[in-house]
Amino acid sequence: MPGPPNRPPEKAPPAPSLVPIPEPPDKKVLRRLVPSRVALLLDTWKGPIGPDLAIPFEKAEAAYASGEYSAALTALDTLSVRFAEPRWTSLPEPFRLLRVPIPAPVPPHWDPDHELAPAEKDAKKARKGAEDQLALARGSVAWASAHAVATADLTPKLEAAATHLSDPAGLPAFYSELDAVWSALHGRLPLPKSGAARPAPAAETGEA
Secondary structure (H helix, E strand, O other), X not given: OOOOOOOOOOOOOOOOOOOOOOOOHHHHHHHHHHHHHHHHHOHHHXXXXXXXXXXXXXXXXXXXXXXXXXXXXXXXXXXXXXXXOOXXXXXXXXXXXXXXXXXXXXXXXXXXXXXXXXXHXXXXXXXXXXXXXXXXXXXXXXXXXXXXXXXXXXXXXXXXXXXXHHOOOOHHHHXXXXXXXXXXXXXXXXXXXXXXXXXXXXXXXXXX
16 A cells, blocks of 8 residues: 655645535435436446445435435445445546545645644535535536436526635525535436346466
């Protein structure tokens, strides 16, 4: 496993902070569930998905439908681990954001957030989460539009959401627009097709 880099990363100019807001449990699930559905519909999989991917996704959908949001998040956590496993084809951007994060090992004092106050860390985390959500929503709408799913009413909502990121107190308005996009896509997108388990690679016997 490669070691940490031998010099601190260059610091990018800071983006405007955002005032964090609580995430309603149902919205928290939907913001992961819908882009995960799109990720499983990508041509990347070259056919129906296997049960290792289908089962946690189907559990998440069923739990969301029944209002069991904690169970839905647990199933989505399992799916995010699956997405990060090297045996699967790597997801394209922005859907790589759905993988469980595996940060590179670095000394604590190299972490640009190391000396930030808790409130500043929360504000920075809120911005990163919003930017990731916007990227996933744009990617999901682009996929839907390319696959004969109605999206004409969703693009203006994405652009309206993007404008709210320049306002430190803009997260409520941002998520109001974005959650409308996720809700619409959840009702319009097809479910991914699941198939039989993929066979394991044949073992080499060493025979000529």
